[in-house]
Amino acid sequence: MEADHGPDVAQQIARHLVVFLRRPGGQSQFAGPVWTPPARRPGVREAQDLIHGDPTADLRVSVLASRVGMSERHFSREFTRALGCPPGDYVEQVRVDTARRLLETEPVLVTVAAARAGFGSAETMRRAFLRRLGVAPGHYRRRFAVH
Incomplete structure (x- = not known):
């Protein structure tokens, strides 16, 4: 595939099919990011939009709850009920996915990718x-960067 259509197309197809583009023996399988549909509850949906809109922002539960007009406890319960994971886990996954894309497509240092994805440090x-x-x-x- 890569020889015929180039590394970008091969990488996209490998991710879509959830297969390893160049999997060495004994290496565990990497799965692509899982897309989470937008929540139906307006406050949770608004929080999702805030998280995806700027993963570098202050995304603590207290801040998100305040931004969507809910108490922290109620927000945490509604978010977990709607999306199946607590807000902190969701934020971490969005940041990991952001960093993955940066590491795959841009020649940035790991410290730069960490900052641009919203992590406090590498x-x-x-x-x-x-x-x-x-x-x-x-x-x-090294495994997924498109060269």
Whole structure:
């Protein structure tokens, strides 16, 4: 596929099919980001829009709840009920997905990707990558960067 259509097309198809473009022996499978449909509850939907609109913003539960006009406790319950995960987990996943795209498509340092994805530090991003993907950002880049 890559030889016929180039690395960009091969990468997109591999992600769509959830297969490893160049999978070495013994390497675990990486899945592409899972798209979460917008919530039906207006406050939760507004919070999703805020999170996706600027993953570098202050996205603590207290801030999001205030922005959508709910108490923290009620917001956390509604968000988790609507999307199946707590707001903090959702924010981390959006930031990981943002960093993944940067590492795949742009020749930026890991520290720059961490800042542009909303992580406080490269170490925080590294821990999130290990937790969510089982691999460090540098290793992820070596596997998925489009050259």
